[in-house]
Amino acid sequence: MSEVRCPICLYVFEEWPDAYEGEFHEYNVEEQKYEPVDENLLRRFREDDQDPQRRRFQAWLATKYVKCPNPYKDQPHYLFYPYGWYGEPFMIGMVGATGVGKSHLLAAMIGQLVNQRGLDDLGLSVTVADPRRHQDYVTRQVDPLLVDSKVLEATQTPDQPVEFVDAVIVSNLRTRRDHLVTFYDIGGESFTRNKRSADFVNAAGALIFVVDPHHSGLVGDRQKLEDEAFNAVLSQLKIVGRKDLDTGLYDVNAAVVVNKADVLRFQPPVQDWYRKERLREWVNLDDIHDESSFVYALLYSRDATAWLAPVRECQRATLHFASATGAEKALDGSGSFRRRVQPNRVLEVLVAVFAMGGIIDSEAFVARRTGSVGV
Structure with missing residues (x-):
């Protein structure tokens, strides 16, 4: 078992x-x-x-x-x-410093994944693993964000950098397999000193590294030279022995997400991807590859290479533009966003993660440039 x-x-x-x-x-x-x-x-x-x-x-x-x-x-x-x-869970950790929008991004993902059934077209049926816990999360995080357009308060404390958020059952109707998927919010500064950090990275199936355009220098003057949360998690992967001896890379799925992409939506190459819709019923590997290339080039050209560390050090990695809210915070101190919250391209991140993790089967993959299906 x-x-x-x-x-x-x-x-x-x-x-x-x-x-x-x-x-x-x-x-x-x-x-x-x-x-x-x-x-x-x-x-x-x-x-x-x-x-x-x-x-x-x-x-x-x-x-x-x-x-x-x-x-x-x-x-x-x-x-x-x-x-x-359902056996061993597929554990997904949202990694990033305080203020990069991890809580907003995860609430938008779960809201679209569960409440709006956003991946039904891929043959994925999603149900909650614990209805009472999920409803509590929806009441505290999802509804205030997606229904009331409220800014979510930071939920993490320095002594609890590994926080369990929610769990769902993803049923692949094509393969008739059920997957238990658990979501975590991962902080940075005290991660390696926390007694649970080694247990988490030992079992993690995927890590979603969240990049803030302001912190990384994509907008305005750079506020940070690196992300301490990125470094802490990657260091712990090394400590616990997740490095593959043949490749020298960490055996974990990674996705690097430039969150708050709405502040870049009029700039190339973000403007082209920000409004691009996902191919229905298939996982377009060409789109995932192209978007990853553009995100990588943007971060590299802006000298934000520190935020590319997960791509250099993990065996499987994709890169994405996304916005959990589609709007910036209001300046009147009301704790709301300027416009109605409209998440954009948040499920594209989960599609890539589920594909790398085997939750979406390869028969759903298509790559038009090579003319192949089921890559």
Whole structure:
């Protein structure tokens, strides 16, 4: 059986609790706490001989939680029981310094991925892994951004640079395979000193490195010479041994995203890509390659080569222009954006990440210049 990793503390379960022996909890909405399920009710479900296929028991279990053993002695936490049905998760970390827009970009991605079913055309059906946690995230982050056009507050603290945000089940209808995908917000300065950082980079399936045009010098005067979060994560990849001995590169999927691209939307080459629509029903490898080349050239020409480190050091990497909001913050101190929030090209990043990670199968790939399908 594939390993099951707690998305909160990153503990790897030796064995996922058995349906007929494990202890289960349910969430008390009124008191906002987890409580053990009634033992008599649990016993009746387990002994129900009127339902030989155990469908009622399965449906009942699908609403319950298990307590994480949590050997790290963190605050007690609970996992939705179906979380353990999908094996090892594909873990995606959003990497970048405070203020680059990671929280906005991730909220826009999840909003378009789940609520707007943005990748249905690729044969991907997306459902939430834990409805209660997801709804809390939507209430706190997604709706304020996408519905109310509000600026999101920074959610990360220096002592918690690895923050679990949300989890979804991505079902590929072509291959009939389900993939558990978990999303994390990764800070920078204290990442290598955090006790969970090694566990995270050991298991990470993909890293999305977020570039701010202002910090990197694409707009105005450069505010930073490098991104400390980029360096911290790449350094930890080296420490934990993720480097492939044959290639000398880190065996991890990476995407470098120039976020807030709306501030560059009238400048070449961004103006051409900013309004370019994704090819429906296929993953256009030519477009991914071309966009990556243009982003690389722009960063290189502006002497922002420090932000290209993930491309130089990771085995598989793509580069993208995107905007989580399509607008800048209002100057009146209202905590809102100047115009209604309209995310742009945020799902193109996930398409590339899912393709590199095998969640989108190669039969969906097309490259017109070579005339090939299923590359």
